[in-house]
Amino acid sequence: MDKPKLAMYWASGCGGCEVALVNLHERLLDVAAAFDFVFCPCLLDTKYQDVEAMADGSIAVTLFNGAIRSSENEELAHLLRRKSQTLIAFGSCAKAGCIPALSNLHSRDDHFHSIYRDNPTLDNPTGIVPQIITERPEGTLTLPVFFERVKTLAQVVTVDYLVPGCPPEPHQIWTIVDHLIQGRPLPPVGSVLGGGRSSVCNECDRIKQDKQIKQLYRNYEVVPEAEICLLEQGLVCMGIATRDGCGALCPKVNMPCTGCYGTPEGVLDQGAKMVSALGSMLDLGDTHGLSEAVIAQRLDEQLDALPDLAGTFYKYSLADSILGGRRANG
Secondary structure (H helix, E strand, C coil), rough: CCCCEEEECEEECCCCHHHHHCCCHHHHHHHHHHEEEEEECCCCCCHHHHHHHHCCEEEEEEEEEEEEEHHHHHHHHHHHHHEEEEEECHHHHHCCHHHHHHHCCCCEEEEHHHHHHCCCCCCCCCCCCCEEEEEEEEEEECCCCCEEEEEHHHHCCCCCCCCCCCCHHHHHHHHHHHHHHHHHCCCCCCCCCCCCEHCCCCCCCCCCCCCEEEECCCCCCCCCCCEEHHHCECCCHHHHHHHHCCCCCCHHHCCCCCCCCCCCCCCCCCCHHHHHHHHEECCCCCCCCCCCHHHHHHHHHHHHHCEEEEHHHHHCCCCCCCCCCCCCCC
16 A cells, blocks of 8 residues: 655755654654655655656655745745645745745845845956846746845745744644654644743743843853843843744843744734834833933944844744845835
């Protein structure tokens, strides 16, 4: 009897999701015993044409990692949606855009100028940039279209489930895969798998007191106390605006949560949630009788400690946020 088919595709991402799958270690043997691994560009030599030749719906599960940056990514998203019974947005890039989506704060032309023209490591005096079609004596060369903005997988095709994490934790991956191997029913379509429903703060065992932040710090500027809430010590820990399920691994090793599991259940925008939280915690001193301009100046002085607000609050979720990373009026 044929085994169900499993696929994994790497769109615009770093490859960490593939490493996370390999980190199942000996349990990979259980995956191989239960599934026929038919498509994974970094492991197998399966061609796109081979996938196109498969019957629609013949792939039981596809783990799609990486954001949609190019027309190639989008084409594969549609192809794998058609061929797959279950399509999973696997990891933060596919789920919410992650690091690639921070480029949405700039235009396509901005990127090409920085990479191909204004780059000290290049010798490109004529300012050549990649073209979609280039005619050569040997034939026509084509490249995928570089989109103006990065999208999430769900902004391109219908997604059955979403798995958070950058990358997802191996124990969470195994829980999902074991469900599939055992044939146990999964939650309703659209659910987040491999994550909780609350925030990282709920699984962090640091002591939490009255949150009044007198000064914000960058990570390298202080050595935080090991048992006190990092946010209360002035480090921007995104745990209050991030879904639980990771086990609060970063705070356990004295590092602030950076938000890779995305929004908790019921939260629309991760960055807005964090900004709202900070707004109620920052201690600006006695503001009685001060003008709005002076209060705003004090706030600006606090926030000057964070040189990259978008990269701090939307590192993993910009494409899926209210902002979407769109640039207005230049």
